[in-house]
Amino acid sequence: MTTPAPALDTLSPRVAAMQPSATLAISGRAAALRREGRDVIALSAGEPDFPTPAPIVEAAHQALRDERFSYTPNPGIPELREAIAKKLQTENGLDVQAAQVVCSNGAKQSVAQAVLAICQPGDEVVIPAPYWVSYPEMARLAGATPVSVLATSEADYKLTPDQLADAITEQTRVLILNSPSNPTGAVYTPDELEGLAAVLREHPHVAIISDEIYEHVLFDADFASFAALDGMAERTCTVNGFSKAFAMTGWRLGYLAAPAWWSGAVAKIQSQLTSGPSSITQYASLAAFEMGPEVLEEMVGAFRQRRDAVLERLRAIDGVTCPTPEGAFYLFPDVSALYGRQTPDGAEIAGSVDFCTYLLEARDVALVPGEAFGNDAGVRISYATDLDTLMTACDRIEAGVVGLR
Structure with missing residues (x-):
């Protein structure tokens, strides 16, 4: 008996096993909401907000x-x-x-x-x-x-x-x-x-x-x-x-x-x-x-200021903990203490995907769920944007957490 030929749309098992990029998915959803007129703050992309020297x-x-x-x-x-x-x-x-x-x-x-x-x-x-x-x-x-x-x-x-x-x-x-x-x-x-x-x-x-x-x-x-x-x-x-x-x-x-x-x-x-x-x-x-090191000093100095400011705000939110990152431009706060709570609409926050979806849809701030990074307890925040925008985002995150019950 001959083995039947695979269907035309059959993918390589290796490709089928791969998962799409969660960061790109979140960025795409944030962009879609912006097109609808929403004032979404996206803290999901890993890209410096500085011009090339x-x-x-x-x-x-x-x-x-x-x-x-x-x-x-x-x-x-x-x-x-x-x-x-x-x-x-x-x-x-x-x-x-x-x-x-x-x-x-x-x-x-x-x-x-x-x-x-x-x-x-x-x-x-x-x-x-x-x-x-x-x-x-x-x-x-x-x-x-x-x-x-x-x-x-x-x-x-x-x-x-x-x-x-x-x-x-x-x-x-x-x-x-x-x-x-x-x-x-x-x-x-x-x-x-x-x-x-x-x-x-x-x-x-x-x-x-x-x-x-x-x-x-x-x-x-x-x-x-x-x-x-x-x-x-x-x-x-x-x-x-x-x-x-x-x-x-x-x-x-x-x-x-x-x-x-x-x-x-x-x-x-x-x-x-x-x-x-x-x-x-x-x-x-x-x-x-x-180029000399002074080219990097301005950017790194700005990232340090942003890191410290956002870290202080996050640590003031009940249920959120976060180690001090020593490099890059990301924070990965642990928000697992919030799991099990409910949104104002009655939906349960069962994990990082639910938490990020809630913040995006209800508070217009885009973070990346830790599940995509192999740790569902946390979420990734990119602080590669200006300080005023980051403080507004922190206001929205805090209000979102306070709104859970």
């Missing part, structure tokens, strides 16, 4: 005048790869050569291709939760199984060595770390990273993807690259980019640096998917390495 914009103009319109080498132009390698050497203490750098259309593509390059069905990918929403879906796309390990608010949302040791099995292929973290803003100290590295030295079959895209949005902690720890360079893929620190989200340029066996495989994947990123963006991004 003028020297980068001017470098893009110069690239246009110079007619830099051709395809570039697949892993990026040599000048940019060399600049990135130098940055990683001098700022992060990594022994990296330009040949190990691959530039992609954003750090998201870099992480996805790093996963695809080494994971296969049967592998496990350990992901501390709360996690960025795309990590588990990237693992599923590769045919691997995401293994979520819950880091609680009491632990400042950081994975402990004991938790990591318990999560690793013979099938574990990758650990994904994100510091500073999206969605919590948590930053691992050098000692905390060393504690994780000590566990990994007992498991040489496990590779590490260290997503460091928020490296320069840092407040109260010292930053350290995981690959700089003893014995980690030969098994770590370091991911970074220009979108957050240099407010270049729409420019789409990220990069990774990894051992040659790994970065070469990533370059091979990219050559068959997208080829190299935008030529104009690459030439423009060279200017970022020529």
Whole structure:
């Protein structure tokens, strides 16, 4: 008996298993309400509200005048790869050569291709939760199984060595770390990273993807690259980019640096998917390495002021608790004490989705439910907007919570 052909609209099981982005879904619903005339405040997107620095914009103009319109080498132009390698050497203490750098259309593509390059069905990918929403879906796309390990608010949302040791099995292929973290803003100290590295030295079959895209949005902690720890360079893929620190989200340029066996495989994947990123963006991004730290100080200072102001407001709301984030531009308050209460219309708040839906529909403020990040106890708040808007949003959140019964 022959097996019947699948229906035309049958999807790949790997794609069918993936979930759509919750952040994009919330942003879309907020935009729809705005089109209806509602004054919705969206604190859901992870995008700096600052312009790209003028020297980068001017470098893009110069690239246009110079007619830099051709395809570039697949892993990026040599000048940019060399600049990135130098940055990683001098700022992060990594022994990296330009040949190990691959530039992609954003750090998201870099992480996805790093996963695809080494994971296969049967592998496990350990992901501390709360996690960025795309990590588990990237693992599923590769045919691997995401293994979520819950880091609680009491632990400042950081994975402990004991938790990591318990999560690793013979099938574990990758650990994904994100510091500073999206969605919590948590930053691992050098000692905390060393504690994780000590566990990994007992498991040489496990590779590490260290997503460091928020490296320069840092407040109260010292930053350290995981690959700089003893014995980690030969098994770590370091991911970074220009979108957050240099407010270049729409420019789409990220990069990774990894051992040659790994970065070469990533370059091979990219050559068959997208080829190299935008030529104009690459030439423009060279200017970022020529700017001093004062370019970042204004933006980071504003984020710190906003963080402190919103944190104070949230902690004054009965039933809401929140650790102090040390980086990025997110807060992840625990609102689970509010679960079980009812809205003025009599609907029960059973979890983070209900809570965020209530605030959006009844109070015109958009947050992202923690369920999407692997921790249903909390919600993500992006404070990448002006302080007056944030204070208005806090007024609405407080009124929404007070309105529960």
